[in-house]
Amino acid sequence: MLVAAGTVAAPPGLLDALAQVPDPRDRRGVRFKLVTLLAVGVCAMTCAGHNSLTAIAEWVRRLDQDVLARLGCPFDPFAGRFRAPGERTLRDVFARVDPGALTAAGFARLATLAGTPADALGPDGVREREQRRAHRAAIRASEQPPPRRQAFAVDGKCLRGAVRADGSRAFIITAVRHGDTLTAALREIGAKTNEIPAFAPLLDAVDDSDLAGAVVTVDALHAQKEHARYVVEDRRAHYLLSVKNNQPTLARQLRALPWRDVPILHRSRDRGHGREEVREVKVCSVDGLMFPHAWQVVRIHRKRRRMGTKRWQTETVYAVTDLSAHQAGAAEIAAWARG
Structure with missing residues (x-):
């Protein structure tokens, strides 16, 4: 769902899929849920095109408060704002998460989207891209x-x-x-x-x-x-x-x-x-x-x-x-x- 210029919140079902990934951290001192950090990484890479931890951290820092809330970021009652994770937090967690478990969760989520109609995928640009892809696939299938x-x-x-x-x-x-x-x-x-x-x-x-x-x-x-x-x-x-x-x-x-x-x-x-x-x-x-x-x-x-x-x-x-x-x-x- 498009919520602000250049930002995309976690789509329905993404957080549920990422919640299946086990958290490798000690429960003591955890401020950000693992599912939140993974969703930040997925959205920054797939929706905004960022492929470095520095760029991901900058991207999430600029997000609107309602987007941070949808991603599951914690609320700071003293500042009256939802907090965004920093680069060090993202780097430490991404280095320790099980890649196999993350891949399995991603495959399960993408498999459910594979049959989604193009009209339900979001912005017009996404629909047009999916329609062109489907057209090329139909040509190949006819051959x-x-x-x-x-x-x-x-x-x-x-x-x-x-x-x-x-x-x-x-x-x-x-x-x-x-x-x-x-x-x-x-x-x-x-x-x-x-x-x-x-x-x-x-x-x-x-x-x-x-x-x-x-x-x-x-x-x-x-x-x-x-x-x-x-x-x-x-x-x-x-x-x-x-x-x-x-x-x-x-x-x-x-x-x-x-x-x-x-x-x-x-x-x-x-x-x-x-x-x-x-x-x-x-x-x-x-x-x-x-x-x-x-x-x-x-x-x-x-x-x-x-x-x-x-x-x-x-x-x-x-x-x-x-x-x-x-x-x-x-x-x-x-x-x-x-x-």
């Missing part, structure tokens, strides 16, 4: 049928500008929903480990109702037999795993399949970001592959060139999935692989 299953992409990333106390860079692993790119789960990777041990704990944070029957897409690092068994047997979901030379035996098996005899089942051509890409997809059903629950092997041949040039760069990648041919066609697999 090819959407996948029949929801999909989550698991990937590790380095947090740009984030440094741990020992000077090492901070890495996280996330599970992001295809299509609307909502982050369903997030987990920090320890300084002395990698993404592989964090795979199952990350997906443990995704609700069974969201993950059951969905497809988990991951890069070659997670082409692990334990991961495949966990996704299929423990979570009742499906996988699409890229395969490279970190699994040399499996990679040799995939390359040795009779691909010359397999027809191209899906072809796409895209232009954007100053380049053109052609993708050709072949899919082969297998039996007895040395990988748990594998039913289909995917071969994606990519050709890329910069616009205005004639030289093409080619790349061939392979992937495996536990979905059979009647459960997932080549176009669906291509959409998941790209998503």
